[in-house]
Amino acid sequence: MVMSMSWFIPENEFDIFVKNLSKKRRLFVPVKENSIVRFVEFKDGIKPYFEKQATSSAKNTIFPQTETLFRFEYKKDPKDLKKFSVEISETIEAPETVVLGTRPCDARGFLVFDKVFLNPKHPDIYYQNRREKSLFITMTCTDPEPTCFCKAVGSSPADSLGSDILITKVKDGFFVETITEKGEKLLNELNLKDGDAYSKEAEKVKDEANEKLESPFDTKGLSTDILKLFNTNFWEKELAHCLSCGVCTYLCPTCYCFNITDETSDSEGERIRTWDACMFFHFTLEGSGHNPRPTKAERFRNRVGHKFSYFPDKYDGMIACCGCGRCIKSCPASVDIRKVIIDLKEAANESA
C-alpha cells in the first residue's frame, strides 16, 4: 500500500485520458451495444460507457470466456505411416493490460479468483501471468442499482480493495487516487493535474454513495445455516422457478467454473478452456450416468453453498460473492439471491 496521491481530470479531458491509457497497453473499457454493457478492448472510435454498472462483470479481461491452453499436432512417421508422434506447444499470452471502469464489486471479484487461481500448490499460470500484468481503474458507484448489495458482503460503493486506482466523479471532472504502487506508477506517466483541491468534494461524494445503499442481510452464521439446511427441501421449494439457465454464473464476477475440451481440424488442434456453469446438469454428470447434483435444487444449493459456506470455509472466511446483484438483475425467472439468503436464515432459525 502506498500513501494515497491524487490527481484531477477535467470532464472535457477524460477522452484524452482514455486514449493515453490505451497507447502502450491493451485497454478494456465498458461499452454499450444495444442494451448490453460489456468490457471490450478499446480501439479508436469506441465510446466507453461509464454511467451504469456493466451488464457482465470484468472477469473476461483476466479470465477470457474461451482461451487456448496449448496446441497439439499429430505427425506421421514418414518411414512407418502407422506410427505418429505428437507435438505440444504452449500458448501463453499476457500483454500489459489496463481495465478502466470497473466497479468496486468487479475488482473484488478478482480477489476471490486470486485465492483459487494463485493457490501456491499449483498456480494457474494463464491467470497468473495476466493478473500480474493487469491494472484496475475502478469508479466509485455514485448511483448504485436497486439490485446492489455489496455492503452485505463487506464492500461498499467506494471500496478500493482490489483496485489499483480509484476514480470518483466530482462536479467538474474526475478525482483520481492511487491505491497501489502499480497504480501510482501508471498515473505518474500520464501527466495529470494535481487533485488535492478536489479531495474533500470526492470524500463527500463517496459518503453520499455509501449512504444510498443498505445492507439487506447479515452473513453471520450463514455458513452453518446452509449446512444445517443441506438435506432439507428448502432448496427445492425456494428454487422451484429457477430455469437452470446459468446466466447468473456467466455474469458473476466471482464464478470461475470452467470446462476443458479439445478442438481439432485435420491432424492438429487445441485444448481450450471455456467458462462453464455449476447450474448445468451435464456439469457433474459422470461417465457411468451417475450425477451427484442431478436436479436444480442440488445445483443451486452448490452455488449458494460455494459462495457463502464452502469458499469461506476453505479460504479464511472470504465470502465468494461481491454483492454486484447481476445475478438478480439478469435472471429470467427473477431469482433473488438476497431473498434466498433471508429465507434461508429464517428457515435455519425455525429448524433450530
Add this chain to the structure above:
Amino acid sequence: MNLPKNPYLPYLATVTKIIDETPNIKSFQVVFNDKKVQKEFSFEPGQVGQLSVFGVGESTFVINSPPTRKEYLQFSVMKVGEVTSQLHRLSEGDVIGVRAPLGNWFPYDKMKGKDILFIGGGIGLAPLRTLILFMLDNRKDYGDISIIYGARTPDDLCYKDDLKEWEKRDDLNLVLTVDKEFPNWEKRVGFVPAVLKEENPSPEGKVAITCGPPIMIKFVLEALSEMKFDDTQIITTLERRMKCGIGICGRCNIGSKYVCDDGPVFTLSELKELPSEL
C-alpha cells in the same frame, strides 16, 4: 517429479502394452517419452492421473501400478464415454498425454503393523491394486492381508493374472465372488457386501479399504459399521467427474473439499464431516 510448471500441460507418453481385462475394461501400460521424466517421476499409491487423447479430451484414472514398480504406469479404463471409447481404440505404440500425479493417497504409513482388509467390486479393484502390490512389495510392514473382490460375472473380474498369483500366495487371503451362479464357477456367489458379512472380519487392529460401484460402497460401509469398524478404520476412494485435476474448475467438490485435490482418498470419518452429496 511433480506436475510441470504449467499444470494443464500433459507429459507425452507411449502406450507400451494393452491388456484386455474384461469385455469393456482395458489396462494401458505407458512410458513417458521424455527419459528424464520417466526416471524422475514419482507418485504415491492412490494418486490419479489425467489421460489425454489429443483431439478428444481428458479423463481421470487412478495409477493402478504401484510406485515400487517403476518400469511403466498402468491405468485401467472402462469404456463408457467419448475419451474412454477413444482410449479403447488405441494400439500399442500410440502416443497419449498424461497429467500426473494428482490428488492425495492412501495413508500407508499409518497402516503399518495393521491387518489390512481390501473390499473391491468391478473396476473398483484398480485403486486397491496399487496399494495391494505396494504392500506385497513391502510385505513385512503389514499384518494379515485379506481381499474380498467381486464382479457381476467371472468375465468381469479385472486383473485375472494378479488374482491367480494372489490365490497362490500363503501370505494373503483372497475371497472371490460373482453376483450369481455361473457354469464352472466354483468360488463364492453373492454380492460383495453379503460375502463381507459372511466373512465377518473382526475390526481389531484392522484397516478396511473399499472401492467399487457407489451402491456396493454404500452397503459395504453399512456392513463394516455393523461389524463395529470405527469410521477412522474405513478408507474409501471416490470418483467424480473432473476436468482440471487441481481443485479449480468446480466440478468435483463435496462441500469445501475437492475430490481431485483433497481426495480421492477419504476415511469414512472425513466423509461424514462433509455435506452428504455423493
